Amino acid sequence: MSTHSKEEIVRSVPQKGFFGHPKGLFTLFFTEFWERFSYYGMRALLLYYMYTEVASGGLGIDDGTAKSIMAIYGSLVYMSGIIGGWIADRLLGTQQTVFYGGVLIMAGHIVLALPAGTTGLFISMFLIVVGTGLLKPNVSSVVGDLYSPRDVRRDSGFSIFYMGINMGALIAPLVVGTLGQEFNYHLGFGVAAIGMLLGLIVFVVTKKKYLGLAGTYVPNPLEQDEKKKVYSRIGIGALIVVILGAITIPTGILTINGFTYLVSILGILIPTIYFIVMYRSPKTTADEKSRLVAYIPLFIAAIMFWAIQEQGSIILAEYADKRTELSFLGLELQSSWFQSLNPLFIVILAPIFAGFWMKLGERQPSTPKKFSIGLLFAGLSFLVMIIPATINGTDSLVSPIWLVLSFLLVVIGELCLSPVGLSATTKLAPQAFSAQTMSLWFLSNASAQAINAQIVKLYTPETEVIYFGVIGGVAILLGFMLYLLSKKIQHFMKGVR
Incomplete structure (x- = not known):
């Protein structure tokens, strides 16, 4: 366990200096700013790069398969947080783990910047996922x-x-997306790699002075005899995966579609196992077990929310490219620019929400109620997309205003749910599983995108109204149910608000 108490760690961090917050927030704000610039810049181009014809600089992958790959990619990115959380909790601590992760992300973008075709795509995906x-x-x-x-x-x-995360995500499609669509996809991916390099520089230069002991400790280190067993199991597991891949991929047993089904199953199975393991652990106290029970409905609500929000880079990205009029008020728009709408609204609204919660203080809504409000707005963001198809059919191009409205609504929901979910996770986490519980929070996104990998195949212009209507309606219904259960959930949180 950590040799430092929480009070010692907090005292080691300069508590004033960044908008009234600890100075360490500056380091983490700009590290994530550049990491998200690199990730969202790449993601703004990736779907188009995959389904664009080879003659036009793309890979020529089928539209439906490309959408499934996007969802699975996003799922694996968040699913791999299990590995990161475990390494931080048991081996390296969070600071070192963050640094090594940044190095691998940068390497992944460099590979994608090379004209290496489908092989380069999958190598890059592996590096960025890990x-x-x-x-x-x-x-x-x-x-x-x-x-x-x-x-x-x-x-x-x-x-x-x-807000720092989303400032990076806001700029990325405008810079990386424009370079990729106007000039060359690989040029755009190369600029994404430079973004991650800048993030690493900020982290390394400022961490010692601003972060203090934060993230330097290993909460639940492996004993010496445990290390041998764990390393042996990791080695054997990796060897089995390599052998299975070498047999099933060349023979056609494991296809891209088969892999997406496998990941979709894992997206549900892994978080279920995670909850069971943490709940049954002797290192989890009675109060911590109660808080884990309270966390389950919040986790399910988060899955529903992210299932809608993450389709902004898949279904709404395709909608922007194929169903939207890209000439507007004399301007010629790039379809990738719509990926900046989500972070743009967050950058504008996040300070308002932050100030609002601060002003309310103890009078602000409970965490479950904030989640229910988030689900309501997520559902509405899909329901509004029914309107243009109902009025004009699906054969004509629609005004970009509909996409703007949809992104605005889901952002309002996101600001009620996502930063609050991050904060609630750090407060509800069992001490022995602190970093791993944060990984569990990101698994809600992984589960959502694993489910999306199958759902997005159902979207076509012909199914548009049913697609948006059913998913939006289910989100609103779940939001009302969560609101009704909020007092009961709050009771299980054992004093955590």
Whole structure:
């Protein structure tokens, strides 16, 4: 276990200096800013790169398969957070794990910048999946280390951190997307690699002075005899995966579609096992077990929310490319630019939400109620997409205003749910599984995208109304159910608000 108490860790961090928050928030804000610039810049181009014909600089992959790959890619990125959380909790601590993750992400973007075809795509995906799994859950966990558990600035701090994430995501499609669509996809991916390099530089240069002890400890280190067993199992497991891949891929047993089904199953199975293991662990106290029970409905709500939000880079990205009029008020738009709408609205609205929660203080809605509001707006963001198809049919191009409205609604929901979910996770996490519980939070996104890998295949212009209507309606219904259960969930949280 950690040799430092939470109070010692908090005291080691300069508590003032970044908008009234700890100075360490500056380091983590700009590290994530550049990491998200690289990731969302790449993602703004990836779907188009996959389904664009080879003669036009793409890979020529079938539309439906390309959409499934996008969803599975996103699922694996968040699923790999399990690895990052475990390595931080048992081997390296969060600071070191963040650094190594950034290095792998940068390498992945460099590979994608090379004209290596489908082989380069999958090598890059592997590197970015593992790298993001190491970095993303752990950088958020370090944010939690900057504050004492009862610090009223905590939710506001996570909202500011979330704004940094989205500032990077806002700029990325405008820079990387424009370069990729106007000039060359590989040029865009190369600029994404430079973004991750800048993030690593910020982290290395400022961490010692601003982060103190935050993230330097290993919460639940492996004993010496445990290390041998774990390393042996990892080695054997990796060897089995390599052998199975070498046999099943060349023979056609394992296809891309087969792989997407496998990941979809794992997206549900893995978080279920995770909850069971943490709940049954002797290192989890009675109060911590109660908080895990309270966390389950929040986790399910988060899956529903992310299932809608993450389709912004898949279904709505295709909608922007094929169903939207890209000439607007004399401007010629790039379809990739619509990926900036989500972070643009977050950058505008996040300070308002942060200030609003601070002003309300103890009077602000409980975490379950914030989640239910988030689901309501997510559902509405899909229901509005029914309107243009109902009015004009699906054969004509629609005004980009409909996409703008959809992204605005889902962002309002996101600001009620996502930064609050990050904060709640750090407060509800069992001490022995602190970083791993943050990984579990990101598994809600992995599960959502694993489910999306099968759902997105159902979308066509002909099924548009039913597609948006059913998914949006289910989200609103689930939001109302969560609101009705909020008092019961709050009881199980054992004093955590």
